[in-house]
Amino acid sequence: MISKRVNRLLKKSFEGFIESVPSYSSLAVFFDYLKVKSVVKEGQAPFDFIKGFLERMIDQPAKDVEEANVVVKLPVLYDGDDLDFVAQQHQLSRDEVISIHTAKQYRVFMIGFLPGFPYMGSVDERIASPRKNSPRTVVPAGSVGIAGIQTGIYQQVSPGGWQLIGRTPMKIFDVKKESPCLLKPGDAVKFYSIDKTEFEKLNEY
Amino acid sequence: MSIKILKPVMLTTLVSDGREGFRSLGIGPGGAMDNFAMRVANYLVGNEHTAVIELGYSSAEILFQQDQLACVTGKGFTLLADEQEVSLWKPFKLKANAVLKIIKSAPGAWAYLSVHGGWKAETWLGSTTTNLSAGAGGFYGKALQKNDVVEWNGNKFQINETKVLPWGISINELNDVYSPASEIRCMPSIETDLLSPQSKGKFISDEFIISSQSNRMGYRLKGSALSLSERIEMISSPVDFGTIQLLPDGNLIVLMADHQTTGGYPRIASVIKADQPKLSQLLPGDKVNFKMITSKEAEVEFLSREQKIKELKRNCITRFNDYFR
Numbered sequence: 001m002i003s004k005r006v007n008r009l010l011k012k013s014f015e016g017f018i019e020s021v022p023s024y025s026s027l028a029v030f031f032d033y034l035k036v037k038s039v040v041k042e043g044q045a046p047f048d049f050i051k052g053f054l055e056r057m058i059d060q061p062a063k064d065v066e067e068a069n070v071v072v073k074l075p076v077l078y079d080g081d082d083l084d085f086v087a088q089q090h091q092l093s094r095d096e097v098i099s100i101h102t103a104k105q106y107r108v109f110m111i112g113f114l115p116g117f118p119y120m121g122s123v124d125e126r127i128a129s130p131r132k133n134s135p136r137t138v139v140p141a142g143s144v145g146i147a148g149i150q151t152g153i154y155q156q157v158s159p160g161g162w163q164l165i166g167r168t169p170m171k172i173f174d175v176k177k178e179s180p181c182l183l184k185p186g187d188a189v190k191f192y193s194i195d196k197t198e199f200e201k202l203n204e205y
Numbered sequence: 206m207s208i209k210i211l212k213p214v215m216l217t218t219l220v221s222d223g224r225e226g227f228r229s230l231g232i233g234p235g236g237a238m239d240n241f242a243m244r245v246a247n248y249l250v251g252n253e254h255t256a257v258i259e260l261g262y263s264s265a266e267i268l269f270q271q272d273q274l275a276c277v278t279g280k281g282f283t284l285l286a287d288e289q290e291v292s293l294w295k296p297f298k299l300k301a302n303a304v305l306k307i308i309k310s311a312p313g314a315w316a317y318l319s320v321h322g323g324w325k326a327e328t329w330l331g332s333t334t335t336n337l338s339a340g341a342g343g344f345y346g347k348a349l350q351k352n353d354v355v356e357w358n359g360n361k362f363q364i365n366e367t368k369v370l371p372w373g374i375s376i377n378e379l380n381d382v383y384s385p386a387s388e389i390r391c392m393p394s395i396e397t398d399l400l401s402p403q404s405k406g407k408f409i410s411d412e413f414i415i416s417s418q419s420n421r422m423g424y425r426l427k428g429s430a431l432s433l434s435e436r437i438e439m440i441s442s443p444v445d446f447g448t449i450q451l452l453p454d455g456n457l458i459v460l461m462a463d464h465q466t467t468g469g470y471p472r473i474a475s476v477i478k479a480d481q482p483k484l485s486q487l488l489p490g491d492k493v494n495f496k497m498i499t500s501k502e503a504e505v506e507f508l509s510r511e512q513k514i515k516e517l518k519r520n521c522i523t524r525f526n527d528y529f530r
Contacts, residue, residue, distance in 0.1 A: 021228045021443040023467055026395075028443030030228065033504075034511060045504065111231045112441060112467030115339045119441055119467075130438055131469060133453045137418070147469060148438045156338060159422070161469070175329070175341045181230050 014053060015039045016046075022185065023110050024119075029054065071105065071188045074153075074172075076144050077199040080164035086129050086146060098193050100124045101165065106151060108187045114158055116173030116181040120189055122149040135161035141205050142167040144191070169194075169202040207356040208320075210349050211304065212266040216421065219324055219343035219355075220317075220462075221256040224332035228443070228466040235334045235342075238315050238421060238462045238485040241382050242278040244514060245374060246319035248521035249276040249296045251529075255323025256333040256343060258355070260316045261421075262488075265307045267318070269299045272364035273357065274321040277305075278374070280383060280486040281313020287367040295373030296525075298364045312386070313486045322358040337421075337463065372524035374517065381513070383483050387412075387492045390480045392503045394448065396433075396471035404431035408473065409497050413457065417489040421463040424484070426493065430455025433471060444468040447476035447484075461485065479506040 016035030021028040029050060036046035078098045087097045106120035113119075128149045136159060139145075143154040145162030154160055155173040168191075172182040183189065194202070210217065220243060223234025237243035237259055246257050251274075260279075269275070276296040277284055284291045287303040293316075299305065307316055326333035326343050335343030344355060400408065413428035431451055444450070448460045450470035459476060460468070462485075476484055477498065487493065498506075 019226045019228055021466060023442045024440045026442050028228075028445075030225070030445075033507065037508075045501070047500065047504070110441070110467065111229065112443070113231060113465040115230065115232045115336070117231050131453065134456075135452070148440065150440065158338065173339075175339045175346070180339070185229075 014050075021112070023112065027054075070184075071190060072183060073190050073192060074168050074170055075194040075198065075202060076102075076166040076168050076191045077194055077196060078166035079196075080143065080145070080166045082129075082132075082145075082163035083165045086127055086163055086165060089129060090126055092126065097127050097165065100127050101146075101151070102191050102193055104190075106189045106191075108183050108185050108189060109150075110185055111181060111183070113152075114154070114156065115175075116155050116183070118152055118172065118183045118187075118189070120151050123151050125149070129163045131161040132163065135159050139164065140167065142169060144168055167199070169199050169204055171204040206359070207270050207354050209268040209270060210265070210351055210353045210355070211268050212264070213349050213351055213353075214260045214263045214265045214307075214309075216259075216261045217265065217349040218259050218335040218337065219256040219326045219333065219349075220259045221326070221332060221334045222254055223462075224330055224334055224336065224342065227330055231466050232330065232336065232339065233464055233466050234446075235332075235336050235463055237317065237334075239279060239317070239482040241482040241510075241514070242280070242315065242317045245294070245517060245521075246276055246278040246317040247323070248518045249278070249294070249373065249525075250274050250319050250321040251522065251525035252319060252321065252323050255319070255358075256326035258318040258324065258349070260307060260318065261314055262309065264309045265316075267305045267307070269301065269303050269305060270354075271301045272362045273299050274362055274364075274370075275299055275305065276319050277307060277316050278319075279313065279316035281309060281311045281488075282316045283308050283310045289367055291367075291369050292373065294379065295369050297367065297369045298362070299367055300364055303367055312488065312491070314488050315485060320357045321362065325356040325358055370528060372521065372528075378513070378517065382479075382510075383486060386483065386487065387494050388496055389484050389493050390477045390496045390498050390503070390506070391449065391474040392477055392498055392500045394472040394475045395442070396439075396451075397473050399433045399435075399437065399471055400451075400473055401432050401434045404433075407431060409495055413493045413495070415487050415489050415491045415493065419489055421461055423461050423464060424459045424487070426457040426459065428457070431457065431473070437471070439469050439471060441467045441469040442472070444472060445475070447478070447481055448472050449474045449476065459484065477503040477506055479503070479510045 139160040223236035285306040329341035340346035
């Protein structure tokens, strides 16, 4: 898994290394160009230096496989504006979409897009759905969405292109906390369906 | 030791160097839209790295409650300090109770207001820049509103009169950064080669227009619809300031300072660092012509820009120290 490689990269980081951002199948490495330039050989491009560094590192075998050790259970009120679209696209009822979405335990693959936004997967092919052709300019906080075989949570109001199937009342990002993100890459998440009354009772937004 | 906002613009925030190191938690670096103008605003009043007030798109009025040395950089504004005209890109002295009017008057989008010593700003995760989406950093994580009072650090100045000081940035130096306004240089990105050959041609030959749906997160463009050789459903991948994404409806969006950390649309090019300030200063309705250069050429442009900024900084600090010695 890519986060394993990231950890190793962080430990052996080079002068000018800022951070690495993991995603499903890629890794972006951010570096301070001027700092790297000042330590590489005369005439060597910083990009080539880092490319060589990463290639050497990737060739080393990963020794063990990380397993999810935390299961976070999250309630969802399935009333999203795109629930009908997802159901119709797959010739399912709304209830069938809900039971398929709640049946599986998902893995947090990465955090991105917005502070604390978890990318989770993989959803069952029967409810996988393409992004919207043009993103919404406003998605309500707590919205649970599907994009391809991914599922995710908009923890705050933002623009967004995912198909919205419901809302969780739980805050998964809190700026006042020392570690502001409830979910971390590698965690497991299981959704369960709640009704409007329960939603209002639990609502942290 | 403070100012009071009499009239804010649509978006007035405290910005500084970006918040680096938290993209993997989805927390982007943010920072100034026009990083050149922000940095130079600091140097002109004798600062190194402090938070600067960024004002966008419309006119503002600010009351200085004590004597201070200030400067406004950016593009598209004229200034009245105590009803006297003062120039952008030059530091000036202000008497207590002077009102500074920052008036939107020409093409350009963002202005940067600095004071000697820098604004007092809240630090979050190592940076004072405002993160509006998290609600942290800068001025309590918020945009400045009417009647907000922003303090500055220290106050060394006893000022007799409102006066422009004899140093600043020249027109030639500015043209180097901001002209020609519509020419934006890009380098290839990860999915560039997935564009259809026809779309690849259109991307550099056609003119695009900044759409009104543009903000600190991204500038949407209107123009020829582009397409990939074959449709793909992408999985989300890292993006950066300057990343140009192709939306499924064929339109483009350029990610700006408050960009997301990852995105799921094909990355067809990246605006080079040296041209990001210029792009930032374009307004809805302005034209953009993209020019493709290699990443090696982009490196050369970046290095030469950083070298120039270093020289400007050195000159500003020398002039400042000579004047106030």
